[in-house]
Amino acid sequence: MNKVKGSSWHILLIIICLVLLLPVVFMVSNSFKTLQDSYHSMLQIIPLHPTFSNYSTLGKQVDLLRLIWNTFFMATLVTLGKIVTGLLAAYAFKYFTFKGKKWLYFIFVSTIFVPFTVVMIPNYLVISKANLLNSALGVALPQLCDATGIMLFLKAMDKIPSSLIEAVHIDGIPSYKILKDIVVPILRPSIISIGAIFFINSWNEYVWPTLILKDKSSFTLPLALQNYISSEGGTNFPLAMALSTIMIIVPLLIYLIFQRYILNSISSSGLK
Amino acid sequence: MNKVKGSSWHILLIIICLVLLLPVVFMVSNSFKTLQDSYHSMLQIIPLHPTFSNYSTLGKQVDLLRLIWNTFFMATLVTLGKIVTGLLAAYAFKYFTFKGKKWLYFIFVSTIFVPFTVVMIPNYLVISKANLLNSALGVALPQLCDATGIMLFLKAMDKIPSSLIEAVHIDGIPSYKILKDIVVPILRPSIISIGAIFFINSWNEYVWPTLILKDKSSFTLPLALQNYISSEGGTNFPLAMALSTIMIIVPLLIYLIFQRYILNSISSSGLK
């Protein structure tokens, strides 16, 4: 790739980066402030009197491990479900031919444009009738497949040369083996990074879980966080920030662990 | 592409499609039911006594046009912001070289893994200090750039052969002209479909706008909808369904208008 120096572009990027990062810095910094400091000097980046007290208070008030486990379990369930259904559906769309395929695909993609907010109520009724309130499964069930996932996997499958699939067909390999032995191994980086995105989205989900998870013991992190944000913007601001900070640890760990796959699957070239 | 018949795959797709569609059908159907019918035969697809009364009641209770305009204006603002910043940043990442680029990119992508929920509170404080509560701009401002958009545009730019950009460089065309005359026209289908996704996400946004938009006259559709869903699952269910149905009209229209671009940009091949 041709690389040209461009200092004005460099500055633009740094500004965008700062805009994206500032709230995070601000959040972490306030989680180490006393309630008083946070109130008086909220925008101060380095705390005047750094303290761990918010974290210890939090540890006393809520069962942090349980919260993390609940969130993790639910997010894992959703992620696995979306990966499996997404891969199967994308594979079927890509490599099989049948009547009405185009129409089916058209409808599939249209569901991307139907907001989850809107289908939440019907879903709620189904879950409640199925007696799955207060369970991670109840949260996960209606999310086990979604069109976005199918689209992302379809896009990823564009990278597999069609001759590869044809070669396997001529060799008479059954479909499920092609998927298992050829498609999945080749798509591994894409699966990991798409999976990471699924996981994070589910990890952060708030509105839908509030409907299903009423019992405090089934709460996920975003629900617990909401408890610290009263309708008018936070009774105990540093405490909320401490919980927020805890909440981003797992996503960032996932990013760090899988960064190789994630960064590569974004742009195959040009950033080396 | 080699296309093989696969009836079991066909069935799988139809099932997934039904799972995705059923809540929508259910929602539309209930919006035409009387309160009583909806209560007694909620799962009945075709209403026993179809009625428009829910829609007319809704028309009396809320200013629908204002709601739609508010939502539309906010979503447009966010979409334009994300497209402009995303394109500029992606262009800079792709075609320019500077020190620390890899690090900057690493940080950029990491912000995808920082949930908006978590940075909501700091953002809220900034917006409230800037006196932007109850305004669409207040909702839009912290969302005017995001790393996901940059990633999507970077991915789209992979499709532009590097030789094309090199050719323009040798011809001595300034960067802004390359972006305007070459990159943007070539990426038009991607810009439209990425823009559509941005728009829909913003259209459906609920949590963040509730913090900023307190005044009823500034409400967007999801906020109004929430008013019809009391904490325990809906006092007037058909009314909520009617509002939901109205809410999906604009997204679906956008899908219908731009379907050519959207479908093409998902999978460049194999679905013809």
Add this chain to the structure above:
Amino acid sequence: MSNEVALELKEVTKKYKKTNVISKMDLQIKNGEFLVLLGPSGCGKSTTLRMIAGLEKPSSGQILIDGQDAEKISSMERNLAMVFQDYALYPNMTVYQNLEYALKVHKVKKEERQQRLAKILETLNLTEYQDRLPGELSGGQKQRVALGRGMAKQSKIFLLDEPLSNIDVQLREKARDEIQTLHEENQQTIVYVTHDQLEAMALGDRIAIINDGKIQMIDTPDNIYNHPANLFVAQFVGTPQINILEVDVQTTQLVYAEYPVLTNSARLAKLSVPSGQLYLGIRPEHVVVKCKQESASELPAQVEAVIDYGRYQQLTLKLEEKQVLKAIITNNNFKIGDIVYASLAEDKILLFDHKGKNNLES
């Protein structure tokens, strides 16, 4: 008789969106034959191969494999192997695993697998690379692995789709020799697609030249070069291209401009073309270039370009009215701008009718 034919196409037609890519193609391939499908890009040669492989279905017509209707048997049961232009190696498997995979899925016993593959790896000089991934191989090595994967199946029919087009020119000659040796040793039926006429000439027992979805000629390399069935075949085979002149038929001779280029009246009489125009084809190596005019049939020309290829030289001669004549010579005494005289070897002249463009003597 019937079991001598390994593969047969009967009036096969393939349509995409109402345009015929292949029109009523008939083709018989004998057991053990090396048949090359040759043609320009988009002529339908790859589509033909893909239909034989079962990757595409004919819109109409029949494909018979070993006398059986191919439509009733799956790609696998056709008992054929295919090498793709991009090799289509499984990137997640080592060389050995690539060769082994199909056998393993079809439950060939481990011992037999090992024996078979050891021999193939040996033959193709791949033994030392057997644990590498395709990404770690050079183009030539990948091509050999693709060949090996096809061989491992021990199928009767071997299909090759431009297998040499992705490897370095310098290695192509060696790879081509290897394919030929393999064919001699295993005597499989081979259908080989290429757009490279030299490759086709070197490899094929017979060559089928395809254009516009139709077989233009199917014959041995020698006949295709020396007795092309029509103008397309004549122009497609041979570099530099055959020279084509428009000539007038006169009672006892053929005349280009005012020069009588063919005076053999017995030959002309056989043609039964009363009068009018013909296309005359003469290959560059049959154009004799002289410094002085020795007979009235020699065409005066100016040397426009001289290319020295080492083994031979190529002259571009300019006749009257922008007509260009290329000549291949082996002792170059000419310079750009020289006025020369070109004579066409009469017995090498080919004649094509002006309308149908078919060879008038074949």
Add this chain to the structure above:
Amino acid sequence: MSNEVALELKEVTKKYKKTNVISKMDLQIKNGEFLVLLGPSGCGKSTTLRMIAGLEKPSSGQILIDGQDAEKISSMERNLAMVFQDYALYPNMTVYQNLEYALKVHKVKKEERQQRLAKILETLNLTEYQDRLPGELSGGQKQRVALGRGMAKQSKIFLLDEPLSNIDVQLREKARDEIQTLHEENQQTIVYVTHDQLEAMALGDRIAIINDGKIQMIDTPDNIYNHPANLFVAQFVGTPQINILEVDVQTTQLVYAEYPVLTNSARLAKLSVPSGQLYLGIRPEHVVVKCKQESASELPAQVEAVIDYGRYQQLTLKLEEKQVLKAIITNNNFKIGDIVYASLAEDKILLFDHKGKNNLES
């Protein structure tokens, strides 16, 4: 003197991740010269072109354009045009707009633009396609548009990166002639990258053969073919490849196996190679094949393969111990399995030292 040199590379080195892609390359290109950079893929020829274009920066060394240090001037100011392998046409602009775009941005007046482009479109036979988008053109047409875009800039130096590799073989000959004609008319300095030796021989005033980031030889096509500087050049140029035999130096003769293949003692004396082994190179057209042995220097061999290319035939002969000898003949009387005798034309024999592989006589 200095203004005769259009382009100069001085000890240019290019490293990627510590491996040298180009090592201390020196190169002078004269005004109006047509220089071809020829080499196998990955040899560094494209990198060289890209450094000249300013798309890559040398790790060390200097590039001078018209005597000016290129590092101090931008790609644009280098006053050069480039044609890319994939043509790099702007897909969103018509043919006319593609040609016009750079001129428009650089504020060339509308009238002049129109005049210049009309002429170019005319020359390249593109006038009727000027309103089409690149997507609606054939490969050959795209290639002409890419050429035209380069011509529109009227730059002094024209860089071409394998411009013919993406068009049909049948059209390549014509396209090549066109490029040559354009060069003759405009007398621009051309640097042309290709991996195709025939293309290089046909086009280049001089050819620079590159391998492993180094220039192996830079000379006229004729010298490169007949007096290659080393074994690499000898083997890279010419199809089929030159035959290489390992021979022993004896006082008055060179001996292959027990056959004295070179007995010219005066020539041997000049070599000043006391004894030991040499590589002997002989091109296939200089191997004479006979049915009967006439002298002791002729090598007995068996015919292993016969390929008829129409204009000539290629024999693959098997000597003792798996050594293969290829021969080009024009009247084929041989069949596979025949026992024949091959004599090597003494004055055409090339000799390379066993270690450095350099031509001992050049």
